[in-house]
Each structure stands twice: as C-alpha cells, then as structure tokens.
Amino acid sequence: MDGVVAHSLGLGLGDEVEILGETFTIAGLTEGLTNIINSVTFIRLQDFQRLSGSEAVSYALLKVKPGYDPGTVAAAITARNDDDVNALTRPDFAREERQIIQDMSVEVINIMNLAGLLIGLAVTALTLYTSTLHKRREYGVLKAIGAKNWQLYTVVIAQASLSLTLGAGLAIALVWLLGLVLPLAIPNAALALTGQAVIRVGLAALLMGMIAALAPAWQMARLDPAQVFRG
Amino acid sequence: MEPILVVESVTRRFGSGATEVVAVKDISFTVAPGEVALIMGPSGSGKTTLLSILGGLLKPSAGHIQIGPDEVSSMDERRLPEVRLRRIGFVFQDFNLLSALSCLDNVAIVAQLAGLSLSQARQRARQLLQQLGLGHRLSFLPEKLSGGEKQRVAIARALVNQPDLILADEPTANLDSHHGHEIMRLLRRIAKEEKRSVIIVSHDQRIKDIADRVLWLEDGQFKNIVEMAVDPVCGMSVDRGRAPARTEYDGHLFYFCARGCHDEFLVAPEQFLTRQVQMTPSLPSSAPT
Numbered sequence: 001m002d003g004v005v006a007h008s009l010g011l012g013l014g015d016e017v018e019i020l021g022e023t024f025t026i027a028g029l030t031e032g033l034t035n036i037i038n039s040v041t042f043i044r045l046q047d048f049q050r051l052s053g054s055e056a057v058s059y060a061l062l063k064v065k066p067g068y069d070p071g072t073v074a075a076a077i078t079a080r081n082d083d084d085v086n087a088l089t090r091p092d093f094a095r096e097e098r099q100i101i102q103d104m105s106v107e108v109i110n111i112m113n114l115a116g117l118l119i120g121l122a123v124t125a126l127t128l129y130t131s132t133l134h135k136r137r138e139y140g141v142l143k144a145i146g147a148k149n150w151q152l153y154t155v156v157i158a159q160a161s162l163s164l165t166l167g168a169g170l171a172i173a174l175v176w177l178l179g180l181v182l183p184l185a186i187p188n189a190a191l192a193l194t195g196q197a198v199i200r201v202g203l204a205a206l207l208m209g210m211i212a213a214l215a216p217a218w219q220m221a222r223l224d225p226a227q228v229f230r231g
Numbered sequence: 232m233e234p235i236l237v238v239e240s241v242t243r244r245f246g247s248g249a250t251e252v253v254a255v256k257d258i259s260f261t262v263a264p265g266e267v268a269l270i271m272g273p274s275g276s277g278k279t280t281l282l283s284i285l286g287g288l289l290k291p292s293a294g295h296i297q298i299g300p301d302e303v304s305s306m307d308e309r310r311l312p313e314v315r316l317r318r319i320g321f322v323f324q325d326f327n328l329l330s331a332l333s334c335l336d337n338v339a340i341v342a343q344l345a346g347l348s349l350s351q352a353r354q355r356a357r358q359l360l361q362q363l364g365l366g367h368r369l370s371f372l373p374e375k376l377s378g379g380e381k382q383r384v385a386i387a388r389a390l391v392n393q394p395d396l397i398l399a400d401e402p403t404a405n406l407d408s409h410h411g412h413e414i415m416r417l418l419r420r421i422a423k424e425e426k427r428s429v430i431i432v433s434h435d436q437r438i439k440d441i442a443d444r445v446l447w448l449e450d451g452q453f454k455n456i457v458e459m460a461v462d463p464v465c466g467m468s469v470d471r472g473r474a475p476a477r478t479e480y481d482g483h484l485f486y487f488c489a490r491g492c493h494d495e496f497l498v499a500p501e502q503f504l505t506r507q508v509q510m511t512p513s514l515p516s517s518a519p520t
Contacts, residue, residue: 137327138329141329142344144286144288145316145321145341145344146319147312147344148312151344225288226289228288228323229283229286229288
C-alpha cells in the first residue's frame with residue numbers, strides 16, 4: 001500500500017485492510033503512487049482475478065534483462081499483439097499517466113483560473129474606480145491648474161501597476177508558501193510553481209490592469225475642470 | 232505699461248431659446264501688471280462664470296480674452312492647459328490642496344507638470360514656501376495645517392510657475408478676519424513686488440481696502456466701478472468715493488484714509504510725492520462702464 005494512503009488511514013506494516021470486500025495484511029509501503037485523483041495498492045494477481053471475477057488485467061509490469069533496450073522490447077510487444085496490448089517504456093508510461101491526470105483536472109483548474117481572473121479584475125477595477133471617484137475633486141483641481149489628460153492617465157496607470165504588482169507578488173509568494181505547506185497537510189497533493197506560471201500570472205495581471213484602468217481614465221477625460229470654482 | 236489681461240466684449244450664454252441664460256454680458260476691462268482687482272457682486276451675478284472664463288476653463292460665447300501674448304478665447308482646447316499652467320495661478324476658496332501630498336509636494340507637483348524634474352521642482356517649491364513663512368511646515372500634510380497656512384501653500388502653488396495672472400476665488404471665505412487680512416496683504420505684496428496681476432472674486436467687504444480697483448458685477452455686467460487710490464502718507468488703499476479727506480496738489484488729486492494723514496501730507500507734501508509715484512499701481516487704460 002502507498003505510504004500516504006496508509007498514513008491517512010492510520011495504518012502501518014502488519015495492519016489489516018479491506019480491499020474489494022476481502023481483508024488483506026499490509027506487507028509493504030510504497031512511495032509516490034498517490035496523486036490527487038487516485039492511489040495504487042498492490043495485491044497478488046490471483047487474488048485480484050478471484051475478487052473481480054475476471055481474468056483481464058489493466059497493467060503488467062515487465063523488467064527487461066540486462067543488455068536489452070526497453071524501447072525495442074516495448075515496440076516488439078506492441079507489434080506482436082496488435083491493438084490488444086500497448087507496451088510503453090517507463091518514461092512514456094509516466095508521461096501518459098500525467099496527461100490523463102491533467103486531462104481529468106484541467107477543466108476544473110481552468111474554471112478556477114477564470115473565476116480568479118474575473119474576481120481579480122472586478123476587485124482591481126472597483127478599487128481603481130472608487131479611488132478615482134474619491135479623488136475626483138483633486139483630479140479636477142490638477143486639471144484646472146493645467147494638468148493634461150495624459151498626465152492624469154499616468155496617475156491611474158501607476159496606481160493600477162502598483163496595485164497589481166503588489167497583488168501578483170503577494171499571490172506568487174502565497175502559492176510558493178502553499179507549495180511548501182500543502183504536502184504536509186494534504187500528502188497526496190503537490191503544488192508546483194513554475195516560471196511559466198509566474199509569467200502567465202504577470203500577463204493576466206497586466207491584462208487586468210489595462211481593463212481596470214479604462215473606466216477611471218474615461219472618467220478623468222470627462223472631468224470638467226471648471227467644477228473647482230463651484231464649491 | 233501693457234496690460235496683462237485684456238477682456239473685450241465678453242459674453243457667455245447657457246442654453247438656448249426660451250431657456251437661454253446670459254451669465255456674463257458684454258464685459259470689457261483690462262488689468263495692468265501689479266494691479267489688484269477685486270470683483271464683487273451678489274450670488275448669481277456671474278462672478279464664477281467670469282472667473283472660469285478668465286481662467287481658460289470656460290469658453291466665452293462671444294468676445295476676446297488675451298492673457299499676455301496669448302489670445303485664449305479662440306485657442307484650441309488642447310493648448311489651454313499649457314496657458315493655465317504657465318500664465319495663470321489659481322487660488323481657491325477651499326484651498327484645494329492634494330490631501331495625500333505634503334506641503335512641499337503640493338507646490339512641487341505643479342512645477343513638475345510644467346516640465347521641471349522632481350529635484351528642481353522641490354527646490355523651487357521649498358524656496359517659495361520658505362519665503363511665505365512655511366519653511367517649518369514643508370513635510371506636513373494639509374490636514375495638519377491651519378486655514379491660513381493652507382491658503383499660503385495654495386498661493387505658493389499658484390506662484391510656482393511664475394504666472395502673469397493670479398485668479399483668486401473667495402480666498403478669505405474659509406478664514407477668520409486676521410488670517411483673511413494676512414492672505415490679502417500677501418496677495419497685494421506679490422502683485423506689487425513681482426508685478427503680477429491679481430484678480431480676486433469675493434463677497435468679503437473687509438478686503439476692499441487691499442484692492443486697487445473694485446468691480447461690482449450684477450446681472451452679468453459691471454456696475455458702479457469703484458477705483459481705489461493710495462493714501463500717499465500711510466500707503467493704505469482708499470475708496471475714492473468714500474475717502475474722509477482729499478486735497479489737490481500740483482495738479483493732482485490725493486485721497487487720504489484719515490484726517491491725520493491729510494494733515495501730515497499738507498505739512499510737507501514733497502516728501503510724499505516720490506513715494507506716491509512708487510505706490511500708485513498702473514490702472515487700466517480702458518474702464519468698464
């Protein structure tokens with residue numbers, strides 16, 4: 001049994017566990033065979049066939065003799081068994097498994113990303129808009145004194161950039177921290193912070209900033225500087 | 232001396248047809264360098280509209296306005312901010328300082344808008360604030376200042392780009408009489424020493440003596456212009472119509488704030504004449520009717 005599952009069930013070597021309605025004794029603990037979707041537990045083939053009522057198997061793990069190339073062996077097995085058997089080397093198998101997990105979870109993650117983007121956009125836009133509205137009179141004063149629209153836009157852009165840089169920086173730092181803490185709390189979940197993800201977050205923040213700055217900029221362009229004399 | 236501000240037949244209408252309102256009607260006047268002109272009038276008389284037009288914030292429906300070499304009434308909207316920034320200094324009733332900026336930066340930001348670097352702008356702002364007695368308040372936020380101090384910061388902001396014309400909208404309205412007078416004396420000193428023209432719009436009767444000329448605006452037109460004379464003895468501005476004493480000497484008419492000044496003048500007129508020439512501001516060549 002995988003150590004993460006055993007740990008979460010409060011079991012150890014020699015303890016009993018029920019699999020497919022039958023009680024087994026844990027004879028060993030594996031590592032790295034638990035992911036966010038499932039985990040792998042090994043039982044004897046005869047037991048599995050008896051309990052499942054079928055002789056079919058999903059996977060068979062082969063070890064080639066020294067001096068043989070796994071890729072060549074895998075290709076030969078596949079060619080010999082037509083479509084019934086698909087033989088893969090260890091790296092290919094790992095890649096395929098990762099792809100399956102990604103395919104199963106990517107939609108959920110994409111929806112979460114989109115929700116995050118929309119919430120971030122709404123918060124940033126509202127913050128900028130409210131802040132501009134709050135300082136409307138002061139922007140009017142600057143405009144009356146002689147500030148040009150582009151100079152006022154610069155203020156909004158600087159505000160948006162600062163807010164989003166702080167926000168994105170904080171988010172990345174939190175994810176990094178979560179990546180350290182999460183496996184301790186939930187052992188079968190791992191969080192990887194890649195450079196690509198940081199760039200994606202940065203670009204998303206830039207996009208958010210540009211969209212969020214539109215409303216305040218429009219508000220400033222319409223601001224009548226003569227209002228400063230109207231008390 | 233060439234006037235700084237020339238206003239010719241300026242009219243401003245709002246709306247059209249049956250709903251048309253003429254806020255300013257065919258107004259003409261000029262303001263000379265160093266002159267302090269006070270525009271007074273009842274609420275709704277057109278003072279705010281006129282001030283907005285003079286400040287290049289509102290286009291007149293008809294007429295011409297020239298500030299220095301710039302004809303602002305026909306100027307492209309995109310060029311007006313530059314004129315406001317460099318030729319006009321604004322002083323507002325509510326001070327209108329930027330709440331998040333220190334005194335120094337409230338003044339420096341206007342110099343920065345005009346193209347100065349941050350260090351140059353701060354240096355100029357620091358000098359001005361020190362001249363106005365606010366050297367010890369440079370890093371203070373506006374909320375920490377008294378009303379008089381806030382208005383002095385606003386005056387420093389108005390002066391930082393060395394404008395020819397200063398427009399002050401009710402500059403004493405939010406101040407007690409002591410600080411109000413202090414601010415008015417400061418504006419007058421700036422006008423006289425730096426030869427800047429100052430136009431003040433106010434309801435405050437107490438500041439009339441600071442002005443060289445009082446213009447009464449009613450129903451969008453000037454009425455009963457009161458020209459102020461300078462008492463040659465004490466230097467006070469005196470309403471020519473209400474001066475308690477006057478005398479003619481060497482072909483000129485002199486006005487006095489009190490009998491005492493009048494009597495002192497008569498003892499030795501010559502000693503006050505040079506001073507009189509220095510203190511009398513240049514009045515505009517054309518006066519409104």
